[in-house]
Amino acid sequence: MFRWRRTISIRDSWRKGEKLRRSGKMTQAKELLLKATESSSPLDRHYAYIKLIQLYQDMSIDGVDYTPEIVNICLQDIDLFPQFYEAWMVEYLHSIPTPYFPSFSVLAEIYEHAEKVEEAIS
Numbered sequence: 001m002f003r004w005r006r007t008i009s010i011r012d013s014w015r016k017g018e019k020l021r022r023s024g025k026m027t028q029a030k031e032l033l034l035k036a037t038e039s040s041s042p043l044d045r046h047y048a049y050i051k052l053i054q055l056y057q058d059m060s061i062d063g064v065d066y067t068p069e070i071v072n073i074c075l076q077d078i079d080l081f082p083q084f085y086e087a088w089m090v091e092y093l094h095s096i097p098t099p100y101f102p103s104f105s106v107l108a109e110i111y112e113h114a115e116k117v118e119e120a121i122s
Contacts, residue, residue: 010039014048021055029055037076042083043091046101049077053106071110077103 017032033055036048052073056066081101088098111120 010036010041010044010048014044014051017048017055018051021051021058026055026059042080042087046077046080046084049073049080050102053077053103067110071107074103074107074110077101078107 013032014036017029020029108120
């Protein structure tokens with residue numbers, strides 16, 4: 001008897017990645033979240049980026065510096081913002097306010113900590 005293997009959707013990838021992160025399974029979470037960043041949907045990519053930022057911040061607690069990875073993800077997410085905003089408006093037809101976009105503040109905080117004030121402002 002055949003057992004059909006269920007393929008996991010991109011949205012399921014970042015959701016499952018978040019659950020794995022919360023349970024401390026960082027390597028497995030990272031694999032799923034990185035896969036989710038390859039989505040063609042700006043909405044799914046954005047949420048995968050947010051979850052990856054949280055993952056790297058959690059992993060930094062162990063003393064490893066993931067700042068370059070976090071900066072890279074924030075920059076990708078910020079570049080994605082116009083596409084995300086357009087997709088959000090089409091998807092939700094102005095019925096739900098645009099969600100908070102933490103990549104801007106996370107990146108500004110990193111730049112401030114590195115005393116890169118001009119970069120933080122921009």
